[in-house]
Amino acid sequence: MTLLSIIIAIVAVIILVIAFFKTAPQIGAKPEGADLKGLQLSDNYKEDKFVNQFDIEDDFPLSKSISIMYKFIMKKGALEPDKQVLTTRFDKQSWVQRNEEEILLAWFGHSSALIKMDGKTILADPVFGERASMFSFMGPKKFDYSNYMDVDQLPEVDLVIISHDHYDHLDYPTILALKDHVSLFYVPLGVASHLEKWGIPAEHIKTFDWWESQNLSEDLKLTFAPTQHFSGRGLNDKFSTLWGSWVIEGSVQKMYFSGDSGYFPGFKEIGEKFGPFDFALVECGAYNAEDWGDIHMLPEKSVQAALDVKAKIAMPIHWGKFDLALHPWKEPVQRFLKAAKINGLQTHTPVVGDILSIPAETGNSNWWEAYQ
Numbered sequence: 185m186t187l188l189s190i191i192i193a194i195v196a197v198i199i200l201v202i203a204f205f206k207t208a209p210q211i212g213a214k215p216e217g218a219d220l221k222g223l224q225l226s227d228n229y230k231e232d233k234f235v236n237q238f239d240i241e242d243d244f245p246l247s248k249s250i251s252i253m254y255k256f257i258m259k260k261g262a263l264e265p266d267k268q269v270l271t272t273r274f275d276k277q278s279w280v281q282r283n284e285e286e287i288l289l290a291w292f293g294h295s296s297a298l299i300k301m302d303g304k305t306i307l308a309d310p311v312f313g314e315r316a317s318m319f320s321f322m323g324p325k326k327f328d329y330s331n332y333m334d335v336d337q338l339p340e341v342d343l344v345i346i347s348h349d350h351y352d353h354l355d356y357p358t359i360l361a362l363k364d365h366v367s368l369f370y371v372p373l374g375v376a377s378h379l380e381k382w383g384i385p386a387e388h389i390k391t392f393d394w395w396e397s398q399n400l401s402e403d404l405k406l407t408f409a410p411t412q413h414f415s416g417r418g419l420n421d422k423f424s425t426l427w428g429s430w431v432i433e434g435s436v437q438k439m440y441f442s443g444d445s446g447y448f449p450g451f452k453e454i455g456e457k458f459g460p461f462d463f464a465l466v467e468c469g470a471y472n473a474e475d476w477g478d479i480h481m482l483p484e485k486s487v488q489a490a491l492d493v494k495a496k497i498a499m500p501i502h503w504g505k506f507d508l509a510l511h512p513w514k515e516p517v518q519r520f521l522k523a524a525k526i527n528g529l530q531t532h533t534p535v536v537g538d539i540l541s542i543p544a545e546t547g548n549s550n551w552w553e554a555y556q
Contacts, residue, residue: 210356212378233423240478266556272537293505316352347443348427374425403435411445451492459494469503483519
């Protein structure tokens, strides 16, 4: 092969990659026009991007990116369960019939959860697709479950909440399936551009800056709160949409959904503004202290975050469904429970798919110990 043919091949590959990112619908859409002008009014939007409350290392140099890729290629250990994980098939009828005053929860692995408070059903970060990836044929594939959740099994959903636009939280095939079933989406600033490209009418989408609130009903209020993270789905859209967490306040109980975050002082501020919380879903998994210390939490820090927001009961999420990091797949929950015990924090770790009320049915199933 001549030098000229090698150069032509490289250029062809670059053109194909650029074309993919410009045309593949699952990438979404970068805010522009009137949408972009709306973002620019935010105090959290500076120099053409959203910024965290506290300075962190925003970009990986090429050398670090190559190092991380090499680690992923060479990684070893029990990064996925050694056999099929026995999960509970979601019981739609049971969900509909249970209307007790307590929080009702079903967890579907990673950060996807169904929540019922004051008679309203909220679906958080639904990812029911095959992969947490921009590609349908490669990227992190969901673990082998005996039962998977999908849109057809859902009860009537009053609201979908999204924490940020990464592929393991905003899933293109799931949103496509939801668009004819749900009429209200609460999303961070900028994320509406993705949803509108995928066919969600603009009037069905409500966007939020940090600390903005909206009443879902007379008894139920949601507030979008800061986290320390980032966003982006393509080649040049990093920090183009906002990220954050959700405070859900009902007539009797309050709960917190953390989204993704590094540990930061903002958790204490959330606790002071809204705590104590009866229940908190806290990111715990897909961490790497060397490379991602600012944007994801080690399990011990996840426990501290739960304490900071003044959670009475905390449940680790962002684990148990995808291999997204270099640690063993069940290490996050094991370390979380150990740290929680030391700190006197009550925990909840249900089987995937179980419908349980909080606090009456709070407990630790330890289901992961049946697998390597």
